[in-house]
Amino acid sequence: MTELPLDRCPPGHGGKILRVGGSPDLAQRLLELGFVPGTSVSVVRYAPLGDPLEVTVRGYHLSLRKREAHNIILSA
Numbered sequence: 001m002t003e004l005p006l007d008r009c010p011p012g013h014g015g016k017i018l019r020v021g022g023s024p025d026l027a028q029r030l031l032e033l034g035f036v037p038g039t040s041v042s043v044v045r046y047a048p049l050g051d052p053l054e055v056t057v058r059g060y061h062l063s064l065r066k067r068e069a070h071n072i073i074l075s076a
Helices: 024-032
Strands: 003-005 014-020 040-046 053-057 060-064 072-075
Antiparallel strands (some): 003 072, 040 053, 053 060
16 A cells, blocks of 8 residues: 555545644644545646645545645555
């Protein structure tokens, strides 16, 4: 099993969330947004300058900064 931070995942790819890290406040916010371990997530696209990125999680689209997405570890 390969671990990959969400911010390094190419558009059109994704995986299941293994864990959510970062500061306690950031981790709590990401969990509240639906980034729960075991949930599937995929990258839709990156902005023209690379930040932010658009992802699909639990059936909806969400934009995250790369520094936030780096704390979401996927099983790729």
